[in-house]
Amino acid sequence: MSQTVTDLRLYRFRCYGDLRLKPENRAVVLTGPNGAGKTNILEALSFLGPGRGLRHAALDEVLQNTAKPGEGWAVSAVFDNARYGRMQIGTGLDTAKNRRLVKIDGEMQKGQAVLSEYLSVVWVTPQMDRLFLDGSALRRRFLDQVIFNFDPSHMGRLKRYEKALRDRSRLLRENGAHRADPVWLSSLETVMAEAALSIAAARLITVERLQKAAIENHLSSDIFPLPVIRIEGWVETALEEKPALEVEDGFRALLEKSRARDAVTGGAEHGTHRSDFMVWHKGHNLLADQCSTGEQKGLLMAVTLAHARLVAAERGFAPLLLLDEMAAHLDEYRRGVLFDMVLAQGGQCWMTGTDRSIFAPLENKAQFFNLENAAIVENITPLDDPAAVLPEKKPEEDTGSGHEL
Ligand SMILES: Nc1ncnc2c1ncn2[C@@H]1O[C@H](COP(=O)(O)OP(=O)(O)O)[C@@H](O)[C@H]1O
Ligand SMILES: [Mg+2]
Known part of the structure; x- marks a missing residue:
């Protein structure tokens, strides 16, 4: 079973003042x-999960630039969840507190971590082309985002670790390694070591499962290269070889030993904040950054589809899959196979492209929204393929009240 958005509203979100979309299909093509506003719709959908969305934007960045002072943005979606049935998620910016609001079925939630309980969103965008070329921060974030889908407490671990790291760095910077309070330093390093262990353990298990999913995907279709994935870092590597307690003690001792050096260079020399999520092209036995641009795109798609498969296996429902400008780069054969995969994966997939003709194999199978200047100028629902249309009952014509945040 899948999660399927049947009603989406964007309010004061990027180029949209107030947009409503009612998809009736599992495949949606924008x-x-x-500049029409295609990616902005995918970005709004990506805010239905925890985190900062597919552009990793700040909360006030997505607010429509014509919004009046004090006005916040909102995204609201009615969707069918395999386990809980029809639900509504509302999220947006609380301008007074500059924080994100999350409501589920009209009820205010404490934080955003709860979102991953009900909805998983998996995306791939052209900006992610840099994933294998840029520094490790982007790749760590990618992997941590994968983990949020299964394990809401991962965000708390990362925050705990980062706060202790920041506090330790400040203490060392302001006082020097020898004059800083050793008790305070030790307690911060203990927090770091405890958090690092759970961060590393979650990353290792996720990488292992992601690898398995990538292999399974590759067995059913080899249009994308098979990725070999690993997480490399002091804590992760040690944890593969030694018992957790020993690694925790070892990491704490390492932090203590590197105080003098860290006081000079800032940060910490080792730790889960420096780990790297590495991807190889199995066929060429090459690291992704040494592969051609096209191969890198293929590896990115393979990792994304493995992520989607993993969500379906672990959560029991396929995620919302957002593919921004991905079809245009594939030849006709691969495109056809990708569309078949997308229709078969059981979840809702949102795809974008400037050229409608590249989606020709999806005509009469997908719902097409044609956008211009932040408005829907055409909405084509396939009528002659009952298999492609959602089996669920359409939502009752509502008065719009269901969309209040
Ligand atoms: N905060 C904002 N307020 C108003 N418009 C915005 C905001 N952020 C981006 N935009 C506009 O949204 C438009 C559509 O962007 P996008 O969805 O990326 O288009 P595309 O269809 O090419 O994917 C752009 O022209 C951009 O200027
Ligand atoms: Mg775009």
């Missing part, structure tokens, strides 16, 4: 010229 077409339109550059």
